[in-house]
Amino acid sequence: MTITLEVESTLTDRYQTTVPETVRRALKLGKRDKLHYVIRQNGEVVLTRATTHEGDDPVLGQFLGFLADDIAAHPERLQGLDAGLVERIQSLVGGIDLDLDAALPEDDE
Template sequence: MLAYVRTEDIALEADSKLTERHQTTIPASIRDALHLTGGDRIHYKLLSTGDVLISRYRETEEDHVMQSFLNFLAQDMMNNPQSIKPLDLSRGYELVAGMDVNLDDEIIDED
């Protein structure tokens, strides 16, 4: 999930009004941009800033634990940029020294 939205990333903006029953109509320009038609589902993401991202709903098998971890990392990187250091591959090379590694091999689940 995005932690913030940069102004230069905004391609289109529109407004709509909330009815007494807490409903709204998605403006035609947004419906067209998202290729929405009647009966389609939409997905909302509430950002920590109070802003909301709206997108077409997509059926996915999202790994919520991984997504939470990635969100944590993104937030930590934004809050503590001084802690970001280049990756030292020498330790990785030590860990695989003497191993036959083929990056084109398929990864299989060995029970």
């Protein structure tokens, strides 16, 4: 026998809602997770956790696409860095040790 749980939530004036705790637990949702909706012809809506591809960053992807388009459209705008600027950058960050794979502290997420 299949057990069905039913829960409700309310829309705010801005058409926002809180996902009920039972739904969050069932979908294993955390803060900043994305939701996926499937709207069927009969008006039924299926809500699932959106699958993400590890390493994909949609904002970064859009920015890199913008840069590629701009470079293709205006290659004459490209400029090399002069030695003085490179030296200045090295003086500011040359001795900093950084692990890009380290997890962020909870306060920075």
